[in-house]
Amino acid sequence: MSLLDVTIVNVAVPSIRAGLDTSAATIQWVVSGYALAFGMTLVAGGRLGDAHGRRRMMTIGLLGFILSSLAVGLAPNAAAIVVARLVQGASAGLLTPQNSGLIQQLFRGEERGRAFGMFGFTVAVASAAGPLIGGALIALLGEENGWRSLFLINVPIGLVALVLIRRLVPDNDAGAAAEKDPRVDLVGALLLGLAVLSVLYPLISLEGGASLPLLGLLAFPVLAWAFVRWEREAVRRERPPLLDVSLLRGLPGYANGLLVGTLYFTGFTGIFLVLSVHLQEGEGFSPLGAALLMTPFAVGAATTSPLAGRLVGRIGRRVTLVALGVMVTGTALAALLVTQPTDRLWWTLAPAMFLAGVGGGGVISPNFTLTLAEVPPRMGGAAGGALQTGQRIGSALGAALLMTVYLAVDAVASAPVAARSALLAALVVLSAAFAAAVRSWRRGD
Template structure:
C-alpha cells in the first residue's frame, strides 16, 4: 500500500503533462496558469520532502503516512473538481505539499520494517515504483484522455487517485505497525527555523528552474545566487541546534559519519538530472516532430519503463552481493542506451523511428532499473532508523532538484537546437541526449570513486580485525 501511494505521488509529476491541452480547452487556462499547474506541484513537492521525513521520524511513519495520504487524496479530488484555473493551481500546490509529506514515509517504513537482504528487495520494489511512475505517466495520461475525451478527460487524471488512495489508506490502517510517539513531542522535536532556512534555500534553486520551462524571467536566476547563503545559514543553525543538545531538522553527521550517504545523494541527484528530462524531450519530439498522439507518444517510451521495472526488482535482490558495482553497471547501460537513441534518431527514417527506438530505450531502461533501487539501498544502509525519514527526504529532495535541473537543461538544448537548425527535430533530440549522457558520465565518475572508497573500507576493516586477532594471541 505504501508503494501504491508512492506511485501516485510520483506519477503526478509527469502524468499531467499530456493533459495540459485538455486543461486549456476545458478551463480556458492561460499559458502562465498551465505552467503553474505543472511547476507548482513540483515546487511544493520538493520543498516539503525533508520536513515530511522529519515529521515521520517524530510522529511515527504510520501516523504521518495516513495524514499525508488523506491530504493527497483530498487535494486530488479538489484538483479534479476545480471550476477555474486559479482553484486548480491552488489545488496542485496543496497536492504537491501532501506528496512531499507522503513520499519520505516510504523509505522510512522500509528502513524500519526490513533488514539485510530483505531491505534490498524492498528497495528494489520501491525503485521499480519510481522508475515506472516516471516513465508510464505519459502512457496512463494518454489512456485516460482517450477513455474520457478531451473536454473532461483531464479531470480523471486527478480523480483516479481517489479510489487508489482510499484502498491504500484502508490497507495501511490495517497493516502498518503502530508507533509509540505522541503529538505532545512535536513542539520540541521539530526545528522550525531550520525548516524555514532549508525551504528558502531549496526554493531559490527550484523556483527559477521550474519557471524556466515556461520561459520565466531572467531576473529569477538571481535567486540561485542566494541559495548558497541560505544553505550556509541552514548548516550553521543545525550545528548550533545540535551543539546545545537540540533536535536538528537534518542530522549533519549523515554527511560526515555515515559512509556512503554523501556520494549516494550526489549520485542520485546527478542521475535524475539526466534521467527525467529524457521523457519531456521524447514527448516533444514524438508529438511535435513526428505528429504522434499523446497515447502513441507514451507507448513509444514504454520499453524504458518495462526494462526499468523488471531490472529494479532483480537489482534489489542482487545489491547485497554486488554493491556499488551494480549501480556502476546500470549507469554504463543507461549511457549506452542514450548513445543509441542519439544515433538512431539521426540515421533512421522518421516513418520507422518509433520501432527503431525500442532497443536503445529498452537498454537504457534496463540500466536505469539497476541504478535507482540499489543506490537508495546503499545510500541509506548505514543511516540510523531514528533519522531515516529525514535522510530519505534529503535524498529525494536531491532527486527533485536533479529533475528540475535536467528538465531545464535538456529542454533548453532541444528548443535551442530546433531554432538554430530551422526545425530539424532529430538533431535537437540528439543534442539533448548528449546533455543527458554528460550527466551520466558525471554519475559514473561518482560511482567509481565510491566503489574505490568502499573497497578501501573493507581492506581497512580486515586489517584492523587481523591486528586485533594478533593482539589477542
C-alpha cells in the same frame, strides 16, 4: 500515487488549457506548483515521520492528497487548480518519505535491498504509467473534461490505500519511540524550504520558457549556509535537528549517494520530457503514441529493479556501476538513432529505450540501499527525504537543461538534430554520475 502525479499531468496540460481557456503561464503553475511544494516539504515530512510516527504521517499525507486531488478534479477555474495542486504537492511531500523511512526501520541487510528493489520497481512503473494512463483517459473521455479524471481517479485509489495502511503498516513505530524529543525544527524547515525554492523556482521558470530569475539562484548559497549553521547549532544545544548535517561528513557513503542520485535524475528525467515534445511536435505522434514509444524504458526498469535490489546486498556498489554503464550505452544508442525517419522510430528507438531502462532500473533501488545503509533508523525519514529532495532538484535541473538545448538547436537546425543534441547532453550528465559511482566504489563507500 505521488510519483504518478508528477508525470500524468504532463499530457493533460493542453486539455486543461483548452477546457478552462486560460494562459500558458497559468497552466505552467499547474505543473510547477506541485513540483515546488513537493520538493520543499520532503525533508520536513521525513522528520515529522521520524518524530511522530510514520504510519500517522502517512495517513495524514494521504488524506491531504485525496482531498486535494478531489479539489483539482472539481475546480471551477485555473486559480483553484493551482492552489489545490500546491496542497497536493505538500501532501505528497509528507507522504513520500515515510516509504523509505519504513523500509529503513523494518528491514535489515539483504531484506532491505529487496524492499528498496520493489520501491525502485514502483518508481519505474509510475514514471511511464503516468503518460499512458493520462493519454488513454483523455482519448476516452474527450479533451474538454477528460483531464479531470486524471485527478479524480486518485480518490478511490487513495481510499483503498488508507485501508491498506491501517491493515499493513505497523502502529508501534520504533522511530517515534526512539526519539526522545519529538519537537520539529521549524526554523530549519523554513530555511531548507526557502533554499530548495531558490533553486527549483528558477529552474522550473526556465523550463516553462520564462527568463531565468538569477536572484533566486544567488540566494541559494546564503540560505544553504544559514541552514547548515542553524542545524549545527541545534545539535550543539541538544535540540532535535531537521536533518543532522554531520551525516554528510560522518557517512561518506551518504554524501556520495546523494551526488550519484542527483546526477542520475538530472540526466534521465529530462529525456522523457524532450522525447515527448520531439515525438509530438517534431514527428507528429499523438500523446498516447509518444507515451507508448517510451514505455520500453519502464518495462526494462521494472524488470531489473527487483533483481538489483536482491544483488546489492552481495556485491554492493558494483551493481550501480554496471547499471549506469548500461544506462549510458542505451542513451548513446538513442542519441544515435533518434534521427531515423519517423516510420522507423518504433523499431530503432524503442530497443534503445529498453536498454536504457534495463540500466536505469539497476540504479535507483541500489543507490537508496547503499546511501541509507549506515543511517540510524530514527533519522531514516529525514535522510530519505533529503535524498529525494536531491532527486527532485536534479529532475528540475535536467528538464530545464535538456529542453534549453533542444529549443536552442531546433531554432537553427532540424528537430531530430535537436533531439540528438539534448540526448547527448543527458549522456554527459549520466557519465558524470557513472564517474561519481566509480569514485565511491574505489573509496569503499
